[in-house]
Amino acid sequence: MKVVSTNIGTPVTFEWNGKKEQTGIFKYPTENGLFLGKNDVQNDTVIDRVHHAGTNKACYLFSAEQYGFWKPKYPNLSWNWGMFGENLTISGLDESEILVGNIYRIGKALVQVTQPREPCYKLGVRFNDVKIIKDFIAHNHPGTYVKVIEEGRVTTGDSVILEQASTNTLSVQNFYQLLYDKEKNKDMLALFMSNDAVPLYKKEKFKKFLS
Numbered sequence: 001m002k003v004v005s006t007n008i009g010t011p012v013t014f015e016w017n018g019k020k021e022q023t024g025i026f027k028y029p030t031e032n033g034l035f036l037g038k039n040d041v042q043n044d045t046v047i048d049r050v051h052h053a054g055t056n057k058a059c060y061l062f063s064a065e066q067y068g069f070w071k072p073k074y075p076n077l078s079w080n081w082g083m084f085g086e087n088l089t090i091s092g093l094d095e096s097e098i099l100v101g102n103i104y105r106i107g108k109a110l111v112q113v114t115q116p117r118e119p120c121y122k123l124g125v126r127f128n129d130v131k132i133i134k135d136f137i138a139h140n141h142p143g144t145y146v147k148v149i150e151e152g153r154v155t156t157g158d159s160v161i162l163e164q165a166s167t168n169t170l171s172v173q174n175f176y177q178l179l180y181d182k183e184k185n186k187d188m189l190a191l192f193m194s195n196d197a198v199p200l201y202k203k204e205k206f207k208k209f210l211s
Contacts, residue, residue, distance in 0.1 A: 001092040001160035003106065004064040006034045007082030009045045014125050023122045024052070027082035033155035034059075034087060036109040036148045041087045055147055056114045056199040062086035062143035063093035069139065074127055084117075085126065086143055090160055095141055095173040101166030101197035108152025110163065114197055116142040116176040137180055144172045147197075168195040184209045 009027035013020055024045030035042040036059050046052050062084045071079055081089045088106070095116065102113045119137065124130035136142070170191040175198070178188055189209060192198055 001090050003088055003154060003156055003158045003160065004091050005029045005081030005089040006032075006154060006156055007087055007089065008034065008041065008043060009082070009085075011045050016121065016125070023125060025085035025122045025126045027085055027087065029081050029156075031156075033107070033153050035151070035153050036106075036111065037151050038148050044087065057145040058148040059088060059111065059146050060086045060117060060143060061088045061090050061093060061146060062117075063095075063141060064089050064091045065093070066139075066141050066143075069141075073135075074129070074132075077127065083126065084143065085123070088154065092160075093143070095144065095176065096171055098144060098172050099166040099168065100170045100172060100175055100195050101168055102162060103149065103164040104146075105159075105161045105163050107154035107158040108150075109148060109154055110150035110152070111146035111148050112197055113144050113166075113172060114147050115145050115199060115202065116172050116179070117145060118142070118179060140173060140176060142172070142176050166195070166197065168197075170195050170198075178206070 007027040008030050009024045011022045012026045013022050039054055039058055040046055041059055100113050104111055119133045124133050174188050178192055
C-alpha cells in the first residue's frame with residue numbers, strides 16, 4: 001500500500017434543516033504532507049469532536065481504488081482526492097484484508113487500525129445527495145480510522161508497511177457489517193468483543209447482543 005494523497009480541510013458553512021452548520025469534510029490534497037498527532041491531524045479542521053478525531057479516530061484512511069466505483073455515479077462533481085473526507089488516500093487498501101488491530105508504519109508515523117468510518121449526513125452534504133449515505137453503507141468499503149501510536153509526518157508516495165499483524169482475525173469489513181447487520185454473526189461478535197483495538201465505547205454498545 002502507498003499514500004496517493006495527503007488531504008486537509010478548512011471549515012465550510014452549509015444549511016441543514018434551516019440551521020447554519022459547519023463541517024470539515026471538504027478536504028483537498030496538500031503538497032506539504034501531514035503531521036499525524038495523537039488526537040488529530042495537525043492543522044486539519046475538526047468541527048464535531050464528539051464524533052471525529054480523538055484517540056481512536058486520529059486519522060482517516062480511504063482507498064484510492066474506490067474512486068473508480070463512485071466517480072461514474074456522480075459525474076458532475078469536481079473530483080479530487082479527499083472527496084470522502086479522508087486525510088490519507090491509500091492505494092491497495094482493502095477493508096476485507098485489513099485487520100482491526102494491525103499496526104502500520106506510514107512515513108514517520110506508527111498507527112493502529114481501530115474502526116471503520118460510519119457515514120453521517122455530512123457525507124450527503126459533500127456529495128450534494130443524501131442518497132449516498134445508504135449507498136455508502138451498502139457498498140461495504142468504508143475506509144478505516146487509525147490510532148496514532150507514534151506521531152510523525154506523512155507525505156505522498158510513502159509506503160504503508162505492516163509492522164505488526166493483529167492476532168485477532170476481525171477485519172475492518174467484518175466490523176462494518178456488524179454495525180449494520182440486524183442479525184449479528186455470533187463468531188464475528190465474539191471476535192469483536194475480544195479484540196483489544198476495538199474502542200471500549202463500541203463494545204459497550206454491543207453488549208446487548210451477547211445474550
